[in-house]
Amino acid sequence: MAQFQHGVARAAPAPDTTRLASGTELNEPAMDDSVSAPTGTPHASHWGSFFARWEGERLAVTPHPDDPAPSPILGNFTDSLRHKARILRPMVRRGWLENGPGPRRRDFSDDLVPVGWDEVLDRLAGEIRRVVDDAGPEAIFGGSYGWASAGRFHHAQSQIHRFLNVACGGYVRSVNSYSAGASTVILPHILGPFEALSRRNVTWDQIASHSDIVLAFGGLPLKNQMIAGGGITQHIEADAMARAAARGAAFWSVSPLRDDTPGEARPNWLPIRPGTDVAMMLGLAHTLLTEDLHDRAFLASHCTGFEDFAAYLAGSTDGVAKDADWAAELTGIAADTLRELARKLVSGRSLIVVAHALQRAQYGEQPVWMAAVLAAMIGQIGLPGGGYNYALGTMGHTGRRVNAVPIPTMAQGKNGVGAFIPVARISDMLLNPGQPFAYNGEDLSYPRIKLVYWAGGNPFHHHQDLNRLIQAFSQVDTIICHDSAWTPMARFADIVLPATMTLERDDIGAASTDPRLIAMRQVVSPIGEARDDFTIFTDLAARLGCEQAFTEGRSAREWLAHLYEPTRRALEEQGWAAPSFEAFWQAGEIPLPSAPDDGGILRAFRHDPAGQPLPTPSGRIEIVSQTVAGFGYDDCPGHPVWLPATEQPDAAAPLTLIANQPATRLHSQLDFGAYSQSSKRGGREVVRINPQDAAARGIVDGDLVRLFNERGACLASASISGDVMPGVVHLPTGAWYDPQPGATDAALCVHGNPNVLTRDIGTSRLAQGSCGQVTTIQCERFEGIAPPVRAHEPPVRAGEQP
Numbered sequence: 001m002a003q004f005q006h007g008v009a010r011a012a013p014a015p016d017t018t019r020l021a022s023g024t025e026l027n028e029p030a031m032d033d034s035v036s037a038p039t040g041t042p043h044a045s046h047w048g049s050f051f052a053r054w055e056g057e058r059l060a061v062t063p064h065p066d067d068p069a070p071s072p073i074l075g076n077f078t079d080s081l082r083h084k085a086r087i088l089r090p091m092v093r094r095g096w097l098e099n100g101p102g103p104r105r106r107d108f109s110d111d112l113v114p115v116g117w118d119e120v121l122d123r124l125a126g127e128i129r130r131v132v133d134d135a136g137p138e139a140i141f142g143g144s145y146g147w148a149s150a151g152r153f154h155h156a157q158s159q160i161h162r163f164l165n166v167a168c169g170g171y172v173r174s175v176n177s178y179s180a181g182a183s184t185v186i187l188p189h190i191l192g193p194f195e196a197l198s199r200r201n202v203t204w205d206q207i208a209s210h211s212d213i214v215l216a217f218g219g220l221p222l223k224n225q226m227i228a229g230g231g232i233t234q235h236i237e238a239d240a241m242a243r244a245a246a247r248g249a250a251f252w253s254v255s256p257l258r259d260d261t262p263g264e265a266r267p268n269w270l271p272i273r274p275g276t277d278v279a280m281m282l283g284l285a286h287t288l289l290t291e292d293l294h295d296r297a298f299l300a301s302h303c304t305g306f307e308d309f310a311a312y313l314a315g316s317t318d319g320v321a322k323d324a325d326w327a328a329e330l331t332g333i334a335a336d337t338l339r340e341l342a343r344k345l346v347s348g349r350s351l352i353v354v355a356h357a358l359q360r361a362q363y364g365e366q367p368v369w370m371a372a373v374l375a376a377m378i379g380q381i382g383l384p385g386g387g388y389n390y391a392l393g394t395m396g397h398t399g400r401r402v403n404a405v406p407i408p409t410m411a412q413g414k415n416g417v418g419a420f421i422p423v424a425r426i427s428d429m430l431l432n433p434g435q436p437f438a439y440n441g442e443d444l445s446y447p448r449i450k451l452v453y454w455a456g457g458n459p460f461h462h463h464q465d466l467n468r469l470i471q472a473f474s475q476v477d478t479i480i481c482h483d484s485a486w487t488p489m490a491r492f493a494d495i496v497l498p499a500t501m502t503l504e505r506d507d508i509g510a511a512s513t514d515p516r517l518i519a520m521r522q523v524v525s526p527i528g529e530a531r532d533d534f535t536i537f538t539d540l541a542a543r544l545g546c547e548q549a550f551t552e553g554r555s556a557r558e559w560l561a562h563l564y565e566p567t568r569r570a571l572e573e574q575g576w577a578a579p580s581f582e583a584f585w586q587a588g589e590i591p592l593p594s595a596p597d598d599g600g601i602l603r604a605f606r607h608d609p610a611g612q613p614l615p616t617p618s619g620r621i622e623i624v625s626q627t628v629a630g631f632g633y634d635d636c637p638g639h640p641v642w643l644p645a646t647e648q649p650d651a652a653a654p655l656t657l658i659a660n661q662p663a664t665r666l667h668s669q670l671d672f673g674a675y676s677q678s679s680k681r682g683g684r685e686v687v688r689i690n691p692q693d694a695a696a697r698g699i700v701d702g703d704l705v706r707l708f709n710e711r712g713a714c715l716a717s718a719s720i721s722g723d724v725m726p727g728v729v730h731l732p733t734g735a736w737y738d739p740q741p742g743a744t745d746a747a748l749c750v751h752g753n754p755n756v757l758t759r760d761i762g763t764s765r766l767a768q769g770s771c772g773q774v775t776t777i778q779c780e781r782f783e784g785i786a787p788p789v790r791a792h793e794p795p796v797r798a799g800e801q802p
């Protein structure tokens with residue numbers, strides 16, 4: 001068996017698919033004689049299924065034999081289980097222990113004191129009771145955003161939400177995501193639900209067979225497609241792109257970064273100034289309009305408002321024609337290239353896709369909407385391999401067939417608190433209690449929060465403007481965090497509870513787009529005193545008098561069997577093999593049937609617009625939305641418009657930083673793992689910079705550089721690369737925030753976390769999504785002695801860990 005990167009062994013792939021008359025398909029496991037049987041315990045992660053074997057202090061990891069292109073991120077498991085970054089026992093901030101709860105400036109180097117489980121749970125239960133008695137459950141922020149781990153039962157968000165609902169009567173929740181904050185809100189106004197548009201739409205098989213042109217705004221990066229929340233057994237995207245390209249399909253990758261679309265697609269790279277994609281789309285649309293290439297019949301039969309939008313495009317409403325020359329000035333892409341591309345788009349089957357990245361920026365609603373309008377003008381929405389698929393290629397959930405049976409899901413109970421925030425507005429909420437804010441046509445106000453409870457997320461990774469976040473967290477009485485490792489959020493919390501990693505417990509791995517249900521069997525016993533989130537919440541519920549309501553009398557193992565049952569029953573009802581829970585558990589996995597590759601709501605609507613209308617107010621594609629226009633937001637008016645971001649490069653911050661998803665880990669998870677570490681230099685993150693910009697600053701490859709703006713600063717190691725367009729630097733997210741010791745305000749992050757630099761504003765009053773993707777900065781060589789990176793050191797004095 002061949003070994004590849006970081007100790008991850010590889011077994012031979014051999015997918016086998018059985019087609020059935022109904023159009024549903026069953027993907028049978030491929031463990032035949034030609035495949036060396038994987039050794040080890042079956043398990044799953046957001047980045048792939050695998051078999052694990054404990055070998056001394058290391059884990060031997062073999063990818064699932066059906067996976068044609070396993071993710072190297074599996075290499076982060078090999079040395080993480082017993083890493084010094086693991087939290088071994090409950091710890092409490094000394095200041096909180098001695099002075100009690102209350103607003104305070106917290107520091108990452110504050111003393112933490114080990115406290116036994118019984119005492120910490122007693123104190124925590126007392127604090128929860130105090131807050132609920134004094135201020136009600138609306139003083140608890142349980143939004144607790146985060147990806148946590150695969151596993152449907154020990155799913156940290158489900159567990160914490162269920163606990164807060166049962167024990168406290170509810171909590172202030174967060175809505176939408178850092179991934180898709182703007183698109184989740186705009187899409188239902190103009191086309192339909194986010195899930196339907198992104199997940200059950202154009203598949204990779206359709207692209208391989210039908211598409212002639214794929215115009216990808218933000219590219220189609222494989223690093224993002226490696227990931228699917230809940231699990232993924234087969235990484236199929238590179239192969240599909242290669243098959244399409246071999247058939248002659250042309251991929252156009254519009255991005256400031258060359259490598260945002262993989263070589264398999266043989267992409268044409270169109271480097272674009274960050275944040276100007278809407279101008280490019282308008283320029284393309286203008287050419288279609290003026291050369292009479294737009295599909296008048298489709299616009300008349302399936303859309304509303306084209307005439308008003310066309311007047312804006314032509315410049316009748318504002319005196320600015322959005323033609324190719326206008327777009328060229330803004331985007332940096334030649335006008336002739338734009339005109340040629342527009343003509344190509346109507347010469348064959350063309351598909352437009354927009355990455356999440358574009359909408360993770362100020363006015364992020366606009367590229368999502370404008371891409372739909374461009375596709376409507378081309379007139380191919382709903383055709384196989386054509387039209388518009390928002391977010392195709394941004395994750396391993398897209399471009400696939402969805403399952404025909406439900407996957408196990410943990411019920412979260414009923415939240416008695418109505419107050420919520422759009423997820424990325426957390427600092428605004430904590431800094432402005434009681435103040436009004438606008439969201440999707442509603443006038444709301446921020447609740448007054450006293451207690452913040454987090455499990456399965458890392459706000460010091462995912463939130464923007466971390467110095468502002470530190471100020472915001474200073475306002476609350478108590479911060480609680482469950483995590484398996486000493487992330488910056490764990491270091492910053494008042495009460496830190498050690499959670500198990502998935503490898504230390506039994507669970508079920510599943511995603512609605514993956515044709516396998518995986519028995520995630522325990523590989524090794526928990527480290528130190530770590531406990532499952534379920535066990536922690538059960539013990540807390542007991543102290544709060546609601547254990548029975550929380551557990552419903554089931555043990556963890558009984559919950560797994562309980563959650564499995566709806567899937568088994570649906571399999572049985574549809575006539576598939578439906579093994580008992582014990583049989584599934586022994587087998588290690590079962591195949592799940594997939595729904596037909598039917599193009600979803602867009603295909604149905606195309607064929608029968610009157611009988612199968614879209615779930616929009618008009619039942620059509622809303623090029624003009626009267627609903628959105630009625631909100632009166634000048635930052636998101638009634639049809640897509642060009643709105644330049646209010647922060648532009650200037651003398652103080654002349655470069656644009658792209659802070660996107662990392663290639664060597666999922667978000668900030670297992671940043672200390674071997675594969676993540678292998679991408680760092682001297683333990684620090686690597687920032688890519690164009691040769692011109694490097695030369696202008698006297699920076700050479702391998703130099704330590706300081707990235708800074710008015711919000712903060714971080715260090716990183718410079719890599720000089722022509723794959724980054726001039727004027728742009730690229731520093732992915734995920735390095736654990738590591739403030740220079742001793743600094744008080746706006747500390748330098750010595751590790752390379754770009755969220756010290758990013759801007760904490762909402763995309764617009766419509767969606768209030770995160771704007772973490774692009775920000776303006778300056779970059780210079782770092783002179784002097786760089787402080788060491790201590791991000792993965794436990795924050796306790798030697799000898800205090802058990």
Ligand code: PGD
Pocket residue numbers: 145146147148149154156177178179180360455456457458459461462463482483484485487499500501502533659660661666667668669670733754755758772773
């Ligand atoms: P993760 O690193 O996945 O980041 O933000 P998110 O907070 O989800 O954090 C998950 C945490 O859960 C880890 O600390 C892990 O150790 C912990 N964990 C894992 N399993 C368990 C468990 O069983 N129990 C408990 N208690 N803890 C567990 C991701 C977010 O970042 C997202 S989704 C996006 S799309 C955004 N992307 C960007 C971006 O592109 N650019 C910027 N600038 N910022 C972003 N932030 C966002």
